[in-house]
Amino acid sequence: MAVDPLIELRNVNKHYGQLHVLKDIDLTVGRGEVVVIIGPSGSGKSTLCRTINRLETIESGTILLDGRPLPAEGKELAALRAEVGMVFQSFNLFAHKTVLANVSLAQIKVRKRGREEADKRSRELLNRVGLADQADKYPAQLSGGQQQRVAIARALAMNPKALLFDEPTSALDPEMINEVLEVMQQLAREGMTMVVVTHEMGFARSAANRVVFMADGRIVEDRAPEAFFTAPESERARDFLSKILKH
């Protein structure tokens, strides 16, 4: 199905001490594809997401981005990370900088844009996530949902080829989850390549091209969302879905 692979993981393995967190992971994400990773906690889905921009190192296997293997360290790794945006569960906005400066910082430091150009682009993006009027506030003055939308704008400011979402709504109050999901839905519609670790089954159903189900460090199922949710193949997935979809 994926004709033009952007992210490829081949036979990836990782341990935390004795714990084998990623076992022989093979995953291909095509350009413009939205892949949602779900699974019980401790199944390795966040770790998998973080290996793609090497916030977690791997012990064996290869990860290719746009056909090139991930560099180990240094300038090339930094250059690659600039191409892959990341949105974290805990937002991780720079606490000592204003919202505008948060979005502009890496544009200036990494993309070497001038401050005015960067700020202009930042304001466009803040407008896009509906926060143009919050530009001069500090992150602590915003709600969780607003902070996460700023974090998405910050990632978009680098013009990334792909975006990684590591449980972007798990730290949010229920009423703020939708405002973040709406921004993500919109990105998906615009054709952004996205890897999303989430517990939001509604989002997986409506926005994903594929759903990857992980358990105990392995990819158990990798299918279209409708097929997965209506008729999961594995016992493990049926068990998982029965637990979360019941109420």
Add this chain to the structure above:
Amino acid sequence: MDVLIENFSLYAQGFLGTVELTVYASLLALVLGFLMASFRVAPVGSFRAFGTVWVTVLRNTPLTLLFFAVLLGLPRFGLVLPFEVFAVIALGCYTSAFICEALRSGINTVPKGQGEAARSLGMSFTQTLGTVVLPQAFRSVIPPIGSTLIALAKNSAIAGAFSVTELLGTYKTLNELGYSIIWTFVWIAVGYLIITLTISALFNVLEKRYGVAR
């Protein structure tokens, strides 16, 4: 009071000597401490090892011993400098170990996610440390660095034993001139208080300015 008025120029010389030692050694300690703290959190193993050795050796050596090592040791390797410069080197290096650890504890108070976010945007180690981590660490290290520099001001008295002009050393001359030992020391203490309270005040201002905004 007589002691002070009659020997004002001697006191003033000593006072200025201590101020100079404190200022120059503080600058050296801050620069080196900053460098070593960066080393200790660097992704390169040999840098981390160097930083660790630096801190371990300097922090665990008695300052007097360090003065002996610098003032008597370095000339043996052909490095001959004025004693004042040697004293600044000894004091600065010694204090840098404490500054380094204060900075490092500050770096550890910054949530890991801040650095991860910066790196995930493609910022280099230096950019991450300089624009994201240290500015936030700075806020929590103002008080301990103030204490460390106050300790430095008082430690500078050891330089007097190596014939560097400084405040405490003035007591020898005054004692020989037959002045009351108590009043001699009272005025010396006042001199130190002026210096240390100035440092305190400076750091209070810094803390008010940068310490709370979060």
